[in-house]
Amino acid sequence: MTILDKIADRVAEHPPPGPFRRRSWRSPLRGPWLTSVLGLTLLVGLLVVIVTGLLSYASYNPNLAGNDPTVHRGLLGFYLFSWPTHPVWLYRLTQSLHVTLGLVLVPVVLAKLWSVIPRLFAWPPMRTVAQVVERVSLLMLVGGIVFEMVTGILNIQLFYAFPFSFYTAHLFGAWVFIAGFVVHVAVKLPKALRSVRRRRLRDELRTPLARTAPEEREADQADSLVPDSPAPPTMSRRGALAFVGAGSLALLAVTVGQDVDPLRRTALLAPHGHTYPDGPNGFQVNKTAKFRGISSAKAGDSWSLQLRGARTLTLTRADLLALDQRTYRLPIACVEGWSTEQVWTGVPLRDLAAKVGMAPAEVFVESLQKAGSFGSVRLSSGQVADGRTLLALKVNGADLSLDHGFPARVIVPAGPGVHNTKWVRRLTFGAGS
Numbered sequence: 001m002t003i004l005d006k007i008a009d010r011v012a013e014h015p016p017p018g019p020f021r022r023r024s025w026r027s028p029l030r031g032p033w034l035t036s037v038l039g040l041t042l043l044v045g046l047l048v049v050i051v052t053g054l055l056s057y058a059s060y061n062p063n064l065a066g067n068d069p070t071v072h073r074g075l076l077g078f079y080l081f082s083w084p085t086h087p088v089w090l091y092r093l094t095q096s097l098h099v100t101l102g103l104v105l106v107p108v109v110l111a112k113l114w115s116v117i118p119r120l121f122a123w124p125p126m127r128t129v130a131q132v133v134e135r136v137s138l139l140m141l142v143g144g145i146v147f148e149m150v151t152g153i154l155n156i157q158l159f160y161a162f163p164f165s166f167y168t169a170h171l172f173g174a175w176v177f178i179a180g181f182v183v184h185v186a187v188k189l190p191k192a193l194r195s196v197r198r199r200r201l202r203d204e205l206r207t208p209l210a211r212t213a214p215e216e217r218e219a220d221q222a223d224s225l226v227p228d229s230p231a232p233p234t235m236s237r238r239g240a241l242a243f244v245g246a247g248s249l250a251l252l253a254v255t256v257g258q259d260v261d262p263l264r265r266t267a268l269l270a271p272h273g274h275t276y277p278d279g280p281n282g283f284q285v286n287k288t289a290k291f292r293g294i295s296s297a298k299a300g301d302s303w304s305l306q307l308r309g310a311r312t313l314t315l316t317r318a319d320l321l322a323l324d325q326r327t328y329r330l331p332i333a334c335v336e337g338w339s340t341e342q343v344w345t346g347v348p349l350r351d352l353a354a355k356v357g358m359a360p361a362e363v364f365v366e367s368l369q370k371a372g373s374f375g376s377v378r379l380s381s382g383q384v385a386d387g388r389t390l391l392a393l394k395v396n397g398a399d400l401s402l403d404h405g406f407p408a409r410v411i412v413p414a415g416p417g418v419h420n421t422k423w424v425r426r427l428t429f430g431a432g433s
């Protein structure tokens, strides 16, 4: 034994007081079975959140010039593909899953962190290289999930009110988390699968407080989640699981309404979910005309639409209404999780392209909006080619309200809300335009 090993042993034998001493952690519920039940739940749930999150990034057309504020994304866009326009509810489904599940899993994440918190104070903090690697991966995992949940929830409530780009920060945070997640699953999955088999969930759900006992100690005593000197239980394991499950269900109950039109009023957590006027324009508004500095003067009689392609053309709203009108029932699905389906009437973008001598091509959409996000966007040639992609003039049979984009707005099937530019002023067809 070298002198260094001896010093290391002495350090290990003398943890600082408080949480670094194993005996200060006494809950009889902590143990590998409980941690594994929570961990495997998160494995499945967070996989869905990760996949739908990556899809959300792909849906923004980040490969088209000017759409992606993420300057140094490096290899992170390796999987991107051209976002389809079928089925029309595609983004509505992926994004409501992402946001709803992300919220519903918050109590499970907190319970999982509680179940392993003694490990945070393991003493000595790190001894082998393997431990150092594990701790760094845990920092990425835990730091990543906390960052993603906090930025995600704040964005649902505040709508991009950050001093930095939510979009870029949430994307980078996601990849830090994903890296930690992959390492953690690779290291822990075999043990988690072994640990859940040690007790049957059904038996555990039948065990009352009076018969609640600590789990069996694992072979590696020093690293065990089972406490050295357990306190008497104050809650059964089924009580703890029910507490977490009830938290998740409560979050689900006050969230689902933002994606189900008849349940809109139950969406207590959705700030834009339940206050809107009656009538054909009576559905959520994301960023009002006032907020975006759009006056009814600018969007009124003096307004006209500029079309640019092989030639240019200016059309008034009356000119547009005189063209062939199409009507489709299409959703608006916002990145913040809310969605709705309405009936839109207007002119297909591909007809407008034809007016200026263009086959369906990429289009750069510009609005009257001078500052702030989402005032312009680039749509793919595939989106323009789909005859249901409209420059909408009406909704549910009535003129668009100013807040919903009067005189004209884009509606793209299957796309994210940010592609449905309101108060459109100019359409420029052609790649790199």
Ligand SMILES: Nc1nc2c(c(=O)[nH]1)N[C@H]1C(S)=C(S)[C@@H](COP(=O)(O)O)O[C@H]1N2
Pocket: 283, 284, 285, 286, 287, 292, 332, 333, 334, 335, 367, 368, 369, 373, 374, 375, 376, 403, 404, 405, 417, 418, 419, 420, 421, 422, 423
């Ligand atoms: N010009 C402009 N268009 C915009 C926005 C905007 O801020 N400015 N917000 C977008 C976002 S994020 C969404 S979800 C939809 C919402 O449309 P609505 O307010 O009519 O429901 O409009 C999109 N179009």
Ligand SMILES: [Mo]
Pocket: 286, 333, 334, 335, 336, 417, 418
């Ligand atoms: Mo949005």
